[in-house]
Amino acid sequence: MGGPNGAPAPDGAPALDDTPAPDGIGGEQADEGGGAADEGGGAVRSAVRAPEIAYHPARRSVARRGPADPVKVLMHRHRDLCERAVDPLEIAAGLEAHGLTDRTAARYRHRDVFSLAEELYARVPGTSRPVPRAPAPDPDPGKEATGWALPALLPGAACLATAGALRVTEGVLGGEAxxxxxxxxxxxxxxxxxxALRSGPLRAPEAVGGVTLYVCWLLGYTVYGDDLLTQVISGGPDGRWTAAPAPLLGLALALAPAAWCARLFSVHARRRLAGSHGLSDFGAGVRPLLYGVVALFLCALTALLFLAALGHPNSLGHPGASGQPGALGHPGVDGAGLVAPAALGALLFLARLLAVHGFPEPAATGLAAACxxxxxxxxxxxxxxxPGLGLVARPVDALYAAAGPGGVPILACGVAAFGLLVHASVTLTRASAHATA
Structure with missing residues (x-):
């Protein structure tokens, strides 16, 4: 017999006909096992063509399958996050914390991280999501604010009562009393x-060791530091240090405005997060909010420090200590003397704001640097x-000559507060800093 195209076939091998079979014939013969094949070579043609015809459907199915779902890969990678999330915003915050940006979301066929988070939230069944129920009535905003506003007023009230008791009993009670x-x-x-710090807007979920010690030192230096440095530079220390209670009173009273400003920042940032369409859009909207809240707190703090100085003359600013009118027109109240406690208040507020939103380590670093x-x-x-070390004291002497004893806390707290503000403008403008706890 002749092989294909007239070529001779090997000894013992059947001749193969390469003429294409009509549509459907080869498949039917393969399915029926060759039962309908003709005699003398039809069965051979059916057996040879069956594998070739069976290959084509598989090849067509590969071409029909298309590319893999990219969101499915991300869904398996962050399944724990998606299962624990109670809303899409929490997933968006988690993705942003893992380094996903709006540009990266385009690779997953989404315009931004928020729309990608919505798809993940819809596709992954959550294990901790609330069971749908009838909408509860909105809580009374007045009662909700009372829950954290009253504790925020307690430190200032206690400090004010103590200062009043000491003023009334001056010259009546002895030193021990x-x-x-x-x-x-x-x-x-x-x-x-x-x-006040265990509940409300100033409650921090995490704490870093040493923060309490740093705060105590900063507050103690505010009360006694000016007189201590003055005595040391003049050749002492020579005796008891004179206390300046006005800054401590003003800082204690400023705890209530601090809680209110922290609440204002948290609520408005959360609203912007819900209405944003991208991470860059959210950051651009929250950054001015952060600066505005810090400026608002500084205004309230400065006013409270001035009022506290009115009740305790000669405790803010050395120019007023001689009985002459200070820079603000009142004896014992000097404008330069307000800067140091205001810088300390800004440092404490920014440190607490960072700790509240999950960044306690930078807050502790700023406080430690000021200390x-x-x-x-x-x-x-x-x-x-x-002998031979007079050079190391020259920076402090120059700072004291230029700004008085308050120059040291102004430099320490001011630079640390500015550093925390720069850090907060980067970290607190991320969606991950405002995820639902």
Whole structure:
């Protein structure tokens, strides 16, 4: 017999006809097992063509399948996040925290991270999502605000009551009795501060060791630091340090505006997050909000520091200590003396705002840096008295000559507060900083 195209076939091999079979014949023969094949070579043609015809449907199915679903890969990668989320915004915040941007979302066929999060939220069944129920009536905003506003007023009220008691009993009670009144007032202030920070807008979910020590040192230096540095530079310390209670009173009263400003920032940032269409859009809207809230708090803090100085003359600013009118036209109230406690208040507010939104480490770093500068200032002056080390005291002497004893806390707290503000303008403008707890 002849092979295909007339070529001779090998010995013992059947001849193969390469003429195409009519449509459907080869498939039917393959399905029926060759039962309808003709005699003498039809069965051979059916057996040879069956594998070839069976290959074509598989090839057509591969071409029909198309590319893999890219969202499905992301869905499996972040399944835990999607299952725990209670709304799409939480998924968007988690994706943004893992480095996903709006440009990256385009690779998953979405215009931004928010629309990608909505698809993930719809496709992944959640394990902790609330069961649908009838909408509950909205809580009374007044009652909700009362729950955190009253504790925020306690430290200022306790500090104000202690200062009033000391003023009334001046010249009546002895030194031990006045010390007892001061100790009781300080205890009440600490308890009120602890209660205010455990609930409400100033409650931080995480804490870093050493923060309490840093805050205590900064507040203590605000009260006694100016007189301590003055005595050290003049050759001392020589005796008891004169306390300046006005800054502490103003800072305690400013806790309520701090809580209100933190609440304002959190609520408006959450609303912008719900209405944003991209991470860049959200960041551009939250950054001015952050600056506005910080400026609003500084205005309230400055006003409270001035009012506290009116009740405690000669406690803010050395120019007023001589009895002459200070820069603000009132004896004992100097404009430069308000800058140091205002810088400390801004530092404490920004540190707490960062801790509230999940960034306690930068907050602790800023507080520690301010403490380091204030601790180093008197020690550098003392070290400068040693032979050959006079050079180390010159920066502190120059700062004291230029800005007075308040120059050290202004430099320490001001630079640290500015650093935290720059850090907050980057971290608090991310969606992950406002995810639902």
């Amino acid at each position: 006045r010390f007892a009144v001061t100790a009781v007032g300080a205890l009440l202030v600490v308890l009120g501060l602890r209660l 380091a500068v204030e601790v180093a200032a008197p020690f550098l002056v003392l070290a400068g008295r040693l």
